[in-house]
Every structure is written in C-alpha cells, then in structure tokens.
Amino acid sequence: xxxxxxxxxxxxxxxxxxxxxxxxxxxxxxxxxxxxxxxxxxxxxxxxxxxxxxxxxxxxxxxxxxxxxxxxxxxxxxxxxxxxxxxxxxxxxxxxxxxxxxxxxxxxxxxxxxxxxxxxxxxxxxxxxxxxxxxxxxxxxxxxxxxxxxxxxxxxxxxxxxxxxxxxxxxxxxxxxxxxxxxxxxxxxxxxxxxxxxxxxxxxxxxxxxxxxxxxxxxxxxxxxxxxxxxxxxxxxxxxxxxxxxxxxxxxxxxxxxxxxxxxxxxxxxxxxxxxxxxxxxxxxxxxxxxxxxxxxxxxxxxxxxxxxxxxxxxxxxxxxxxxxxxxxxx
Amino acid sequence: xxxxxxxxxxxxxxxxxxxxxxxxxxxxxxxxxxxxxxxxxxxxxxxxxxxxxxxxxxxxxxxxxxxxxxxxxxxxxxxxxxxxxxxxxxxxxxxxxxxxxxxxxxxxxxxxxxxxxxxxxxxxxxxxxxxxxxxxxxxxxxxxxxxxxxxxxxxxxxxxxxxxxxxxxxxxxxxxxxxxxxxxxxxxxxxxxxxxxxxxxxxxxxxxxxxxxxxxxxxxxxxxxxxxxxxxxxxxxxxxxxxxxxxxxxxxxxxxxxxxxxxxxxxxxxxxxxxxxxxxxxxxxxxxxxxxxxxxxxxxxxxxxxxxxxxxxxxxxxxxxxxxxxxxxxx
Numbered sequence: 001x002x003x004x005x006x007x008x009x010x011x012x013x014x015x016x017x018x019x020x021x022x023x024x025x026x027x028x029x030x031x032x033x034x035x036x037x038x039x040x041x042x043x044x045x046x047x048x049x050x051x052x053x054x055x056x057x058x059x060x061x062x063x064x065x066x067x068x069x070x071x072x073x074x075x076x077x078x079x080x081x082x083x084x085x086x087x088x089x090x091x092x093x094x095x096x097x098x099x100x101x102x103x104x105x106x107x108x109x110x111x112x113x114x115x116x117x118x119x120x121x122x123x124x125x126x127x128x129x130x131x132x133x134x135x136x137x138x139x140x141x142x143x144x145x146x147x148x149x150x151x152x153x154x155x156x157x158x159x160x161x162x163x164x165x166x167x168x169x170x171x172x173x174x175x176x177x178x179x180x181x182x183x184x185x186x187x188x189x190x191x192x193x194x195x196x197x198x199x200x201x202x203x204x205x206x207x208x209x210x211x212x213x214x215x216x217x218x219x220x221x222x223x224x225x226x227x228x229x230x231x232x233x234x235x236x237x238x239x240x241x242x243x244x245x246x247x248x249x250x251x252x253x254x255x256x257x258x259x260x261x262x263x264x265x266x267x268x269x270x271x272x273x274x275x276x277x278x279x280x281x282x283x284x285x286x287x288x289x290x291x292x293x294x295x296x297x298x299x300x301x302x303x304x305x306x307x308x309x310x311x312x313x314x315x316x317x318x319x320x321x322x323x324x325x326x327x328x329x330x331x
Numbered sequence: 332x333x334x335x336x337x338x339x340x341x342x343x344x345x346x347x348x349x350x351x352x353x354x355x356x357x358x359x360x361x362x363x364x365x366x367x368x369x370x371x372x373x374x375x376x377x378x379x380x381x382x383x384x385x386x387x388x389x390x391x392x393x394x395x396x397x398x399x400x401x402x403x404x405x406x407x408x409x410x411x412x413x414x415x416x417x418x419x420x421x422x423x424x425x426x427x428x429x430x431x432x433x434x435x436x437x438x439x440x441x442x443x444x445x446x447x448x449x450x451x452x453x454x455x456x457x458x459x460x461x462x463x464x465x466x467x468x469x470x471x472x473x474x475x476x477x478x479x480x481x482x483x484x485x486x487x488x489x490x491x492x493x494x495x496x497x498x499x500x501x502x503x504x505x506x507x508x509x510x511x512x513x514x515x516x517x518x519x520x521x522x523x524x525x526x527x528x529x530x531x532x533x534x535x536x537x538x539x540x541x542x543x544x545x546x547x548x549x550x551x552x553x554x555x556x557x558x559x560x561x562x563x564x565x566x567x568x569x570x571x572x573x574x575x576x577x578x579x580x581x582x583x584x585x586x587x588x589x590x591x592x593x594x595x596x597x598x599x600x601x602x603x604x605x606x607x608x609x610x611x612x613x614x615x616x617x618x619x620x621x622x623x624x625x626x627x628x629x630x631x632x633x634x635x636x637x638x639x640x641x642x643x644x645x646x647x648x649x650x651x652x653x654x655x656x657x658x659x660x661x662x
Contacts, residue, residue, distance in 0.1 A: 020429075021650065054399065054426040057388035095385040098351075111453055211467065277578040314650065315387055321351065 006102065007075040007291035009152035011158055012063025013136040014081030015115040016088040017316055020053040022120035027128055037129040038189045039163060040108040043049060045132040048118050058096035060117060060316040062158045062190060065277045069284025069306050072102035074323040078102040078148050082139035088114035105143045108135045125272035133164055140166035141173045153291050161191035162198040175210045178196060187211045188283055189220035196223050206240040213243035215283045221246050234261065247282050253303065255296045264300035267308035277316030280305040301331045337433065338406040338622035340483035343394025344467040344491055344503060345412030346446040347419040348647055351384040353451035358459055368460040368522045370494060370554050378464040379449050390426035391448060391647040393489045393521060396608045400615025402431035405654040406622060408582050409433040413470035419445035437475045439466045452645065456603035464495055465548050471497035472504045480508040487614065490521035494527040496506050506541045518542045518613055520551035537571040544574035546614045552577050565592065578613050584634065586627045595631035598639035608647030612637040632662050
C-alpha cells in the first residue's frame with residue numbers, strides 16, 4: 001500500500017452533532033430508540049431541539065469522525081460528503097480540514113440545510129442519535145472525485161449512505177474505481193437498525209466483492225445474520241467476506257479472516273463519558289494500522305486506543321493528538 | 332432575600348464560544364495575549380478561524396455561564412444580553428433557556444451577527460479568548476426589563492460590558508432599579524486587561540455604591556490597585572467595597588469584608604482540562620450560597636465546587652447537575 005496520495009478515503013453523511021445529556025425516561029417519553037441512529041424530519045428536529053437540554057455543537061458524521069481519527073493518528077485521509085453553504089456547513093468544513101483531512105466536495109447552494117444529529121447522552125455514557133439528513137440527500141456520483149478514489153489505499157464508507165437516495169450510486173462508482181486501481185473497499189455496518197433496513201443489499205455487497213472488508217459491532221453482526229448468538233454470527237461472516245472486524249465495546253474486538261479469528265481486549269479507560277464516535281475511531285485506528293503495515297492484532301489494538309480516547313470526553317472526534325497517544329502506547 | 336422572582340439576574344455579552352486546543356507557540360506567532368480576553372474585529376475573526384484547529388461550539392459569555400451555573404445549582408436565574416436572529420443566536424437562546432434561565436431580551440434583527448469568542452486551550456489548561464462582539468454592541472438601556480431587575484435579589488454584571496458602547500448605560504439603569512427595590516448589585520472585574528482599560532470607572536462604581544460587592548481574581552485585583560503585591564491589593568479593597576470575593580485559582584479564594592477575611596481552599600480536581608468558565612462558575616456558586624442564606628465560607632466552598640466541575644471538561648458551562656454535586660458534597 002504505497003504510492004498512494006491518501007491512506008484512506010472515507011465517505012459518509014456530513015453531519016454536525018448537537019450533543020446534550022438526557023435521562024433514560026426522556027428518551028422513553030419522546031419515543032426515541034435508545035442507542036440507535038433515528039432518522040427524523042425537519043419538524044421532528046425542531047420539536048426535539050425545543051425539548052433538548054443545553055447542548056454542545058461538534059462536527060461529526062460517522063465517516064467524518066473516522067477520517068478525523070486517521071488524520072489525528074498521522075495518516076493521510078480524504079473525505080466525501082455533502083454540506084450546504086450555511087453556518088453548519090462552514091463549521092463542518094472548517095473542522096475536517098483543520099484536523100488535516102482533504103475535503104473538497106462542492107457544498108450545496110441553498111436548501112436543504114447542512115445535516116445535524118441531536119445526540120442524547122444518557123448517564124450510562126450511551127449515545128442516542130436523531131439525525132436530520134438535510135443536504136446529505138443531494139450527495140451523488142457527481143460528487144465523486146475519481147482521482148482521489150484512485151489514489152487512496154482504502155475507500156471506507158458508511159452503511160448509513162443507503163438512507164439518502166443517491167449516495168449508494170456514488171459508492172458503487174467509488175468501488176469500481178478503487179478496484180480498477182487495485183485498492184481496497186470497506187464498509188461499516190453503522191447501526192443494527194440500518195442493517196435491518198438494508199440487510200440483503202449489504203450481504204450482496206459482500207458476496208459480490210463490492211466490499212473487501214467490513215466493520216461491525218456485535219449488534220450489527222447479529223442483525224446481519226438474524227441470529228441472537230454471537231458465535232454463530234462470527235462464524236457466518238467468514239463465508240461472506242475476507243476480513244471482518246467486529247467490536248464488542250468493553251469486551252474488545254475480533255478480527256475474523258477465513259483462516260483465523262484474533263481476539264483483542266479493549267483499551268482500559270477511567271470513565272465512559274460519551275460513547276459517540278467509539279466505532280468510528282476504532283475503525284480509524286484499525287485502518288491506520290492496516291495502511292502502515294501493522295499486524296491484524298496491532299491494527300485492533302490501535303483501534304481500541306483511538307476509541308478509548310474519544311469515549312472519555314463529550315464529542316465524537318479526538319481532542320488530543322492520537323499520533324502522540326500511539327507513540328506513547330508502545331503498540 | 333425572599334419574595335423575589337429571581338435569585339440572581341446576570342447581565343453580560345451574549346457570546347457563543349468556539350473552542351480549540353492550541354500550542355503556546357501558536358499564540359505567540361499570532362500575537363495573542365495568553366490568558367486574556369482579546370477583542371477582535373470581523374477580519375481578525377476570519378483570519379484566526381482559518382488558522383484554528385478543529386473546534387467545539389458551546390454557548391458562553393461570562394455572565395451567561397454564571398446564570399447557567401446558578402440554574403444548575405437549583406437557583407432561579409435571569410439573564411440580559413444581546414444576540415442576533417441568526418444561527419448562533421438561536422443556539423445561545425436555546426442553551427440558556429434549556430438550563431432553566433429566564434432570557435427574554437429581543438434579538439437584534441440583521442447585522443451585526445451574534446458574538447463569538449475563539450478560545451484557544453493550551454496544554455496547561457489555560458484558556459485564551461479572542462472575542463468578536465458582534466450584536467453585543469447594540470445592547471443598551473432599552474433592553475432592560477425593569478420588573479426582572481426589581482424582582483431579582485442580586486443583579487450581577489460583567490466588567491466586560493464597558494467594552495461595547497451603551498451597555499454601561501443599561502447597567503447604571505439596572506443598579507438604580509435594584510437599589511430602589513433594596514436589592515444588591517455585584518460586578519465581576521472580568522479580566523486584568525479589562526480592569527486596566529476601565530480602572531477609574533470601576534473604582535468609582537465601588538466608591539459611589541453603584542455596586543455593593545465585587546468578584547475578582549488575583550491578577551484583576553492587583554491591576555485594580557496597580558500593585559504587584561497581593562496582600563496590599565487585598566487590604567486596599569476593604570476601603571472601597573463592603574464585600575470583595577477574590578479567587579486565586581488552585582490556591583482557593585478570599586472573602587474580604589470590612590471586618591474580616593475568610594480564606595477557603597480550592598476544591599480538589601483530578602486534572603485541569605480547560606479553565607474556561609472557572610471564575611464564572613465560582614461566582615455562580617458563591618451567589619447561590621448568598622441567595623440561600625449560607626455563611627460566607629460556605630458560599631466560597633460552593634463557588635469552588637462549581638468551578639471544579641467546569642474546569643475538568645472542555646466547555647464553559649456545567650455538564651452535570653451542580654445541584655446533585657452540591658447535595659453529595661456535604662457543604
């Protein structure tokens with residue numbers, strides 16, 4: 001994986017997070033599915049914001065967080081996603097470029113506005129997202145810069161991109177360009193409800209070789225194979241992809257290839273503050289390891305290290321240099 | 332202090348913070364006065380934002396943070412300050428109301444935009460502010476709701492209000508209404524450079540009894556009395572006001588009356604993350620103590636407790652219920 005301009009291109013819904021603490025009974029009262037990414041329309045967004053506690057705003061979006069993590073680790077990252085030319089679009093663009101990610105997709109001019117996700121963090125540190133997709137619905141193949149795809153060792157995209165209407169066309173185009181250039185393509189399963197919405201399509205992407213590797217957490221993998229048994233799901237995935245990276249929160253992660261499964265413990269933390277970005281940063285660490293020729297076990301450990309940083313503070317992206325943390329970690 | 336609708340009315344520049352980590356040499360290179368509140372114009376704001384790292388956005392403003400702290404402690408707080416009817420104005424209004432503060436000042440329609448402060452947090456946890464005042468320059472006596480002032484036990488305002496052109500007229504009006512209604516008036520000295528700009532006016536406010544009590548940190552008090560010796564400054568303030576509350580960061584605080592000085596230690600913390608809001612939340616705690624009939628020593632200890640919460644995370648307002656922390660503290 002040399003002679004590339006970028007280690008990883010990530011593609012996703014470009015979102016600014018609006019983050020507040022909330023109690024579990026608030027989620028119940030508002031009929032919000034805890035732990036999930038709930039899609040909402042503009043009216044619901046207004047209703048929830050009015051009922052929301054005091055908030056912080058921070059650039060987010062799953063693949064955006066992953067790109068930020070790779071840049072923070074010292075890797076070369078690029079990002080595709082759609083914002084509008086409004087205040088939140090300016091914030092998103094500033095933040096992703098400021099951390100060192102190449103981001104040059106033309107913003108939408110006018111409505112709909114830049115996407116935002118209202119994230120409620122419950123006392124257990126779990127995050128529950130309520131996402132208004134806004135400008136993301138306009139993302140399509142015309143936003144794909146073929147040179148960037150061709151020059152990225154890995155193209156990584158969100159399963160969430162199956163929600164807006166034309167993003168999946170952009171992803172199919174990216175995968176084609178990537179494979180023509182002997183690059184790799186990765187998908188994250190994003191959310192167990194998202195897997196439930198697009199299970200057959202995701203399995204087909206794996207079986208057709210449109211993707212070369214997948215990232216999933218335990219709930220997503222179980223949803224993918226419609227089983228309540230984790231071991232069954234772990235075993236099933238071997239038949240469908242050459243590399244599956246499966247996270248289990250505080251129980252660590254599993255790297256599953258056709259020949260073997262490597263189990264790695266979670267990185268120890270003092271206190272879980274906000275789980276937002278945990279999976280995104282794990283993927284950042286894993287992909288950074290891959291693109292710097294680390295062993296699969298080391299990739300998983302770097303993933304755990306990056307995830308540990310992001311869950312010990314409020315906000316979905318690293319607040320300190322992950323390159324420094326990695327250097328100090330001895331991994 | 333009973334029969335009031337509000338325990339504390341706070342008045343200040345209504346600002347949204349844009350917070351990023353930075354190294355000391357960045358501040359030096361950009362000629363930014365470390366630890367201070369630096370006033371900037373729109374061009375400088377654009378320049379600094381372009382050079383700034385990835386950021387978080389959070390409602391701030393010194394007196395706004397204090398009002399939020401009082402509400403979080405379970406007190407009844409009101410706030411006067413001016414935003415514009417733009418995105419950041421909506422964010423500011425949402426956040427201060429969501430924490431339970433009464434805020435009903437009409438937003439400015441059109442330019443200038445809502446104020447923002449670019450805050451650089453250096454590795455030592457110190458914050459350095461670069462504030463574009465925007466809509467705050469339009470705040471004036473017409474924004475004063477006399478009923479709110481008359482029904483607040485204490486009206487507390489920022490020295491920073493001497494920077495915009497007509498806010499001081501609003502403050503003089505507030506003080507007059509407050510005293511007519513036998514309420515108390517407090518000022519925070521805000522920043523040692525601010526004291527340097529308005530030293531004579533601040534001393535006159537104290538000596539004329541426009542304010543009944545002052546909040547200052549060590550640097551501000553030394554600047555007020557143009558001395559390098561803290562003991563000299565502590566002694567000098569007794570002649571000018573009936574109550575001075577003076578903070579000294581990790582060295583605790585001093586409550587100075589004409590008869591005595593009470594020294595209280597700082598509340599212990601694990602790690603200083605971001606000092607933004609320390610003085611504002613100390614004042615919130617102290618004022619909450621005062622308006623719930625606590626001893627001066629207890630007031631200072633509640634101040635220290637509230638400050639300790641806000642400096643152990645990024646962002647200028649409490650992220651957890653201070654009322655719960657206070658209940659658990661045994662104070």
